[in-house]
Amino acid sequence: MKTIVLKDITKNTVELPLIFLRRKAVEQMTGLSKSSLYQQIQLGEFPAPVQLTKTGMAVAWLNTEVNLWMQSRIQQRK
Template identity: 50%
Template sequence: MKVLRLNAVVRTTGLARSTIYKLIGSGEFPRPVPLTGRSVGWIETEVVAWIQSRVEARDCF
């Protein structure tokens, strides 16, 4: 299991930091996992699954 920090999530998704947090707030993006103190990370497989779901949604049209 690999943990991605915010910069890696931004690079992987192509989304801005503010957009990622907005999507988290609306329940549309995987929530981060607390690591230590103020550090958080995202589980890579969850981020990849979110991207895949976007591709599948696109292909349904």
């Protein structure tokens, strides 16, 4: 399984497997609604999804990008 190494908010190195997350999973992880999620993408404040099919009918987000976004939100509250 492909993994990526990230630094978490405590500056520790964390190795995460690369996983595609579908929209409902992203909503659950972030607490954002569907409309808020796509609004944040339009504003460039949330990672854009990856097209899983040529038609673009199926999209997903990389867990690592969602985790980095969540960490950035945590750091902003300090």
